[in-house]
Amino acid sequence: MLVNIRMAHTLVTMKTEHPTTSEQKVLNKLRKKILERELPVGEFLSQRKLAEETKTSVISVRGALRQLENDGLIENIPRWGVRIPKETPEIIKDRYRIRELFETHVVECLCRKLSPVQQDALLKQAAELDKLAEQTSAESAFKFARLHHDFHLYLADCCESPLLTKFLERVINASLMVLNAKRMREKPITSDLIGTTHTELVEIIITGPTKKAVESMRTHIHNGLKSELEATSE
Amino acid sequence: MLVNIRMAHTLVTMKTEHPTTSEQKVLNKLRKKILERELPVGEFLSQRKLAEETKTSVISVRGALRQLENDGLIENIPRWGVRIPKETPEIIKDRYRIRELFETHVVECLCRKLSPVQQDALLKQAAELDKLAEQTSAESAFKFARLHHDFHLYLADCCESPLLTKFLERVINASLMVLNAKRMREKPITSDLIGTTHTELVEIIITGPTKKAVESMRTHIHNGLKSELEATSE
DNA sequence: AAATTATCCCTGTTATAACAGGAGTCTTTT
DNA sequence: AAAAGACTCCTGTTATAACAGGGATAATTT
Numbered sequence: 001m002l003v004n005i006r007m008a009h010t011l012v013t014m015k016t017e018h019p020t021t022s023e024q025k026v027l028n029k030l031r032k033k034i035l036e037r038e039l040p041v042g043e044f045l046s047q048r049k050l051a052e053e054t055k056t057s058v059i060s061v062r063g064a065l066r067q068l069e070n071d072g073l074i075e076n077i078p079r080w081g082v083r084i085p086k087e088t089p090e091i092i093k094d095r096y097r098i099r100e101l102f103e104t105h106v107v108e109c110l111c112r113k114l115s116p117v118q119q120d121a122l123l124k125q126a127a128e129l130d131k132l133a134e135q136t137s138a139e140s141a142f143k144f145a146r147l148h149h150d151f152h153l154y155l156a157d158c159c160e161s162p163l164l165t166k167f168l169e170r171v172i173n174a175s176l177m178v179l180n181a182k183r184m185r186e187k188p189i190t191s192d193l194i195g196t197t198h199t200e201l202v203e204i205i206i207t208g209p210t211k212k213a214v215e216s217m218r219t220h221i222h223n224g225l226k227s228e229l230e231a232t233s234e
Numbered sequence: 235m236l237v238n239i240r241m242a243h244t245l246v247t248m249k250t251e252h253p254t255t256s257e258q259k260v261l262n263k264l265r266k267k268i269l270e271r272e273l274p275v276g277e278f279l280s281q282r283k284l285a286e287e288t289k290t291s292v293i294s295v296r297g298a299l300r301q302l303e304n305d306g307l308i309e310n311i312p313r314w315g316v317r318i319p320k321e322t323p324e325i326i327k328d329r330y331r332i333r334e335l336f337e338t339h340v341v342e343c344l345c346r347k348l349s350p351v352q353q354d355a356l357l358k359q360a361a362e363l364d365k366l367a368e369q370t371s372a373e374s375a376f377k378f379a380r381l382h383h384d385f386h387l388y389l390a391d392c393c394e395s396p397l398l399t400k401f402l403e404r405v406i407n408a409s410l411m412v413l414n415a416k417r418m419r420e421k422p423i424t425s426d427l428i429g430t431t432h433t434e435l436v437e438i439i440i441t442g443p444t445k446k447a448v449e450s451m452r453t454h455i456h457n458g459l460k461s462e463l464e465a466t467s468e
Numbered sequence: 469a470a471a472t473t474a475t476c477c478c479t480g481t482t483a484t485a486a487c488a489g490g491a492g493t494c495t496t497t498t
Numbered sequence: 499a500a501a502a503g504a505c506t507c508c509t510g511t512t513a514t515a516a517c518a519g520g521g522a523t524a525a526t527t528t
Contacts, residue, residue: 021312021511047480057513059293062481063300070304078255079480079519091396098397105335162325163332167401255481281510291483296511313489313510 026054027064034073034084035176044081072174087232095171096225100218102156102168107217109159111210118158119206125151126198133197145176151198155205175228196220260288261298268307268318269410278315306408321466329405330459334452336390336402341451343393345444352392353440359385360432367431379410385432389439409462430454 030050033039050061065082068074075085085091114122129151132144149172156165201220204213264284267273284295299316302308309319319325348356363385366378383406390402435454438447 023511024312044479046478048478058480059512059514063296063511066297066300067304070301078258081480094395094397097395098401101335101339101398161328161331163328163405164335167332171397257481278509280508282508285483292510293482293484297481315510 022056023060023063023067026050026056026060027067029054030064030068031071031073034068035173039084041084042086044083047082072170089229089232092175092228092232093225095174096221096228099168099171099175099224100221102164102171103152103217103221104214106156106159106164107205107213108210110155111205111213112208114158114206119202122151122155122202122205123199125154126202129198149173149176175224255294256290257294257297257301260284260290260294261301263288264298264302265305265307268302269407273318275318276320278317281316306404323463323466326409326462326466327459329408330455330462333402333405333409333458334455336398336405337386337451337455338448340390340393340398341439341447342444344389345439345447346442348392348440353436356385356389356436356439357433359388360436363432383407383410409458 039045047058047061047065050065051058054061065074065076069076069082073084074082076082125147129144129147132140132147152172153165153169156168159165196216196219201216204216273279281292281295281299284299285292288295299308299310303310303316307318308316310316359381363378363381366374366381386406387399387403390399393399430450430453435450438450
């Protein structure tokens with residue numbers, strides 16, 4: 001099989017470039033619309049119309065859609081089209097089951113082993129989160145969602161397992177959809193919904209004991225599941 | 235945002251259709267070539283040449299490449315191209331770390347809980363595997379690889395967690411590359427490499443105790459890691 | 469009137485060709 | 499001789515248009 005050899009001297013600098021390709025622009029737009037529930041669930045989307053609306057071509061749209069598919073945000077049936085899958089309790093539970101598997105593992109790996117820098121970063125994020133959780137504005141809801149996402153992913157990242165981070169990101173991204181929807185309806189996330197505050201969670205991860213930390217994370221996730229199930233049943 | 239409503243009465247029947255789209259054909263070809271190590275590692279591939287060789291267009295190739303990227307088989311650097319990433323010990327270890335996390339969880343879920351049908355299926359697959367493991371021909375090597383893949387995935391599937399199955403499939407697929415390469419060099423998989431035979435593994439999952447079953451799986455995976463590390467260091 | 473056929477419009481898919489830009493080479497200029 | 503520029507050939511990306519086929523409606527046929 002023929003192959004082309006190409007050196008990539010400047011690769012490192014290029015990697016960090018921002019949304020250069022038009023496919024990425026479409027991707028960002030669509031992802032935002034999906035996460036904010038601006039697209040109908042269960043119905044098939046027209047690639048041509050998406051192209052029109054985003055002022056690009058079918059090619060870029062299809063590329064973006066494929067990425068979204070691999071993020072689990074949409075469902076693609078060959079020769080039939082693409083749609084946003086309906087959230088069933090089973091799917092949600094499955095997601096949280098995997099989250100529990102991942103994140104308890106994370107806690108087990110990190111308990112008492114966080115570097116001072118990491119401790120600091122996590123404590124800051126947690127404090128910010130807990131502050132935002134009490135507010136009800138739509139704006140703070142978005143901030144919360146984004147920060148919550150970053151918080152859990154940062155924690156996972158400390159484990160230094162790229163695969164785990166990647167997988168977890170997908171799961172958490174999918175969860176964001178539903179929680180966002182709830183938040184949009186002006187329901188504040190009171191701490192009793194979360195069980196323990198994020199600050200408490202971080203503190204017990206820092207100090208241990210491991211078993212207790214793991215259990216804290218587990219209930220944290222269970223509460224998230226409960227909250228999400230309620231959000232979808234409305 | 236405009237949206238098109240389309241009913242999909244015949245969806246169920248269409249879903250099981252075989253490699254209909256030309257993109258899928260390219261995907262299959264490329265995946266095979268990658269798994270069999272027929273493509274150079276680390277160098278950039280030319281999409282145009284791939285299109286020529288597969289007698290399709292750049293479009294289909296790009297689609298296939300994107301899918302491969304999401305399977306973790308290739309690496310895509312926007313505006314630079316796509317290549318098969320070099321396997322480093324770190325990456326391999328990470329993969330097995332995740333496999334361990336997944337598969338010990340699987341065992342924990344399934345131990346003593348397999349239905350008779352499942353027990354039967356697994357025992358059969360395991361027996362077949364153990365038979366193949368002793369042979370050295372290239373043909374049996376391929377059979378082994380495919381069956382090994384199916385075996386672990388079937389086991390995971392019994393847990394009824396679609397996400398877990400999906401994620402695990404990716405990890406195992408990636409592992410296949412290296413093991414295949416080893417197998418191609420006519421090195422039989424002797425049972426001492428595997429530690430315990432697959433039959434023994436299944437049996438202890440069926441009968442318990444759970445702890446022992448989990449440990450069996452764990453060492454099974456550890457041995458796989460060792461074997462893979464050796465294969466790449468040659 | 470009922471059943472069949474034809475037509476039209478929409479869908480996803482794909483091939484072609486043009487666009488944008490990097491890299492090496494060769495020529496020109498200083 | 500060394501540096502600057504132009505040219506050529508490659509790369510990935512993307513827009514356009516044609517292809518293939520389903521579904522609903524209208525026209526035809528039975």
